[in-house]
Amino acid sequence: MTAPEQGQGHGQGQEQAQDQDLAIPDAPLPVSVLTGFLGSGKTTVLRHLLAQPDMANTAVIVNEFGEIGLDHMLVENAKEDTILLNSGCLCCTVRGDLVETMRRLFKQRVRREIPPFDRLVIETTGLADPAPILQTLMNDPFLVERFRLDGVIATVDAANGGTTLDNHFESVKQAAVADRLLLTKTDAAEPDAAEALKIRLKDLNPAAPVLPVSQGEVEAAALFNAGLYDPTTKTLDVQRWLKPEAYDDDHGHDHHHDVNRHDASIRAFCITREEPLNWDRLNSWVEMLIMLYGGNLLRIKGILNIEDCEGPVVIHGVQHMFHPPSQLESWPDADHRSRLVFITRDLEKEMFEHTLEAFAGGSDLT
Ligand SMILES: Nc1nc2c(ncn2[C@@H]2O[C@H](COP(=O)(O)OP(=O)(O)OP(=O)(O)O)[C@@H](O)[C@H]2O)c(=O)[nH]1
Incomplete structure (x- = not known):
C-alpha cells in the first residue's frame, strides 16, 4: 500500500486540475455496484429504483448492450450509447472498457453534455466476479479522485438462490463481498426456504443487511449511502461502514x-x-x-x-x-x-x- 494521504477519497483539500474536463470534484461521486447471479432480479430492482424521485440524478452503466429492459422508459435518444430515461436518469452501456466509459461520462458531465448526475450505479452481468470492478474503482488514478465506492448490492433469488450458491462460486463471491443483500422473488419462494437462505446469507456475510424484496420493490434509501462517508450528516460513520460488532467468533469457524x-x-x-x-x-x-x-x-x-x-x-x-x-x-x-x-x-x-x-x-x- 502507498503511504496514507490526508483526506483522500473524501474530497478534502484536493488540488484543481488545469483542464476543466479533468476537474476533481470537491466530493467524489458515489458509485454503487449492483451484482447478482443470472436472472436473480437485478434489472427488476433497478427498474423499480430508477422510478423513484430520489434517483433522478443517477447514471447507470450496464455492462452488456441490450441487457437492461428499460427501452419503454426512453424519452430522448441521446448521443452514442448514453440514453436519457424519462425518470431523468442516464443509462449507458459498456461496450469496451469500464474505465473509459466512466471517464467519458465524467467528462461529458463536466462539459454539460449530459445531465450532471450525482450518483452512478454499475450493473454487472450475472456471471461477473465483482472483484475486478471494485479493483478498477480502487486503483485507476483518474477514477479514485472522482468517484468513491458507496457500496456493493447483491441480489440473491429466494427461490433458487440456495442451489445457485451450491453450484456457482461466483454467486458466493457476489454475496460475500456485498454491503447490502437483496433476497429477491420472495413472492415466488416457500417462506421456509427464504428464511433458510436468509440465515445462510447472514452466516456468509454477517455485516450486510438482508432485505426481502418482491417484484423489485425496494426503497433507494435502504440501498445507498452504505459507505464510510455519510452525505446526509457530512460526517464519517465508521460504525455503519465497518459494523465490527456484526462479526463474532462464530463466523470465523465452520461449526x-x-x-x-x-x-x-x-x-x-x-x-x-x-x-x-x-x-x-x-x-x-x-x-x-x-x-x-x-x-x-x-x-x-x-x-x-x-x-x-x-x-x-x-x-x-x-x-x-x-x-x-x-x-x-x-x-x-x-x-x-x-x-x-x-x-x-x-x-x-x-x-x-x-x-x-x-x-x-x-x-x-x-
Ligand atoms: N415472481 C417474481 N419474478 C421476478 C421477481 N423479480 C424478477 N423476476 C423475474 O425474474 C426474471 C429475471 O429478472 P431480471 O430482473 O431480468 O434478472 P437479472 O438479474 O437482471 O437477469 P440477468 O440480467 O439475465 O442476469 C424476469 O422474468 C423477472 O420478471 C420477483 O420479485 N418475483
Missing part, C-alpha cells in the same frame, strides 16, 4: 457449515488492536498477505490507529488491490482501536492474528 458447500470456505471476522500500529510494519504485513493469499482476500475494510498519525487511517481492498489509504483529520468517536474486517476464502482468523502480531507487535520480522 455448522456443510463442508460440501462453496460457502463453507468463506470466513468473515474482525481483528482489533489496542496499541497504535507502525505503518511500515503494517504495510509489510499487508504485502505479505497479498503476495501469499491475494486471490483469497475477498474484501478487507479497516480503520487503523497508526503511530504518529493524529487521525485514523482508512483502508479497503479487494484481493490483490487496495484503495490508496486515506488519513482522516480526526477520530469520529472515543474508540481509537484499530479494527480490520475480513471476508476471506480458505483463510482462518488465527492466521491473520498470529501474523499481525508477528509483523506489527514486536517480533523482529521487519
Whole structure:
C-alpha cells in the first residue's frame, strides 16, 4: 500500500486540475455496484429504483448492450450509447472498457453534455466476479479522485438462490463481498426456504443487511449511502461502514457449515488492536498477505490507529488491490482501536492474528 494521504477519497483539500474536463470534484461521486447471479432480479430492482424521485440524478452503466429492459422508459435518444430515461436518469452501456466509459461520462458531465448526475450505479452481468470492478474503482488514478465506492448490492433469488450458491462460486463471491443483500422473488419462494437462505446469507456475510424484496420493490434509501462517508450528516460513520460488532467468533469457524458447500470456505471476522500500529510494519504485513493469499482476500475494510498519525487511517481492498489509504483529520468517536474486517476464502482468523502480531507487535520480522 502507498503511504496514507490526508483526506483522500473524501474530497478534502484536493488540488484543481488545469483542464476543466479533468476537474476533481470537491466530493467524489458515489458509485454503487449492483451484482447478482443470472436472472436473480437485478434489472427488476433497478427498474423499480430508477422510478423513484430520489434517483433522478443517477447514471447507470450496464455492462452488456441490450441487457437492461428499460427501452419503454426512453424519452430522448441521446448521443452514442448514453440514453436519457424519462425518470431523468442516464443509462449507458459498456461496450469496451469500464474505465473509459466512466471517464467519458465524467467528462461529458463536466462539459454539460449530459445531465450532471450525482450518483452512478454499475450493473454487472450475472456471471461477473465483482472483484475486478471494485479493483478498477480502487486503483485507476483518474477514477479514485472522482468517484468513491458507496457500496456493493447483491441480489440473491429466494427461490433458487440456495442451489445457485451450491453450484456457482461466483454467486458466493457476489454475496460475500456485498454491503447490502437483496433476497429477491420472495413472492415466488416457500417462506421456509427464504428464511433458510436468509440465515445462510447472514452466516456468509454477517455485516450486510438482508432485505426481502418482491417484484423489485425496494426503497433507494435502504440501498445507498452504505459507505464510510455519510452525505446526509457530512460526517464519517465508521460504525455503519465497518459494523465490527456484526462479526463474532462464530463466523470465523465452520461449526455448522456443510463442508460440501462453496460457502463453507468463506470466513468473515474482525481483528482489533489496542496499541497504535507502525505503518511500515503494517504495510509489510499487508504485502505479505497479498503476495501469499491475494486471490483469497475477498474484501478487507479497516480503520487503523497508526503511530504518529493524529487521525485514523482508512483502508479497503479487494484481493490483490487496495484503495490508496486515506488519513482522516480526526477520530469520529472515543474508540481509537484499530479494527480490520475480513471476508476471506480458505483463510482462518488465527492466521491473520498470529501474523499481525508477528509483523506489527514486536517480533523482529521487519
Ligand atoms: N415472481 C417474481 N419474478 C421476478 C421477481 N423479480 C424478477 N423476476 C423475474 O425474474 C426474471 C429475471 O429478472 P431480471 O430482473 O431480468 O434478472 P437479472 O438479474 O437482471 O437477469 P440477468 O440480467 O439475465 O442476469 C424476469 O422474468 C423477472 O420478471 C420477483 O420479485 N418475483
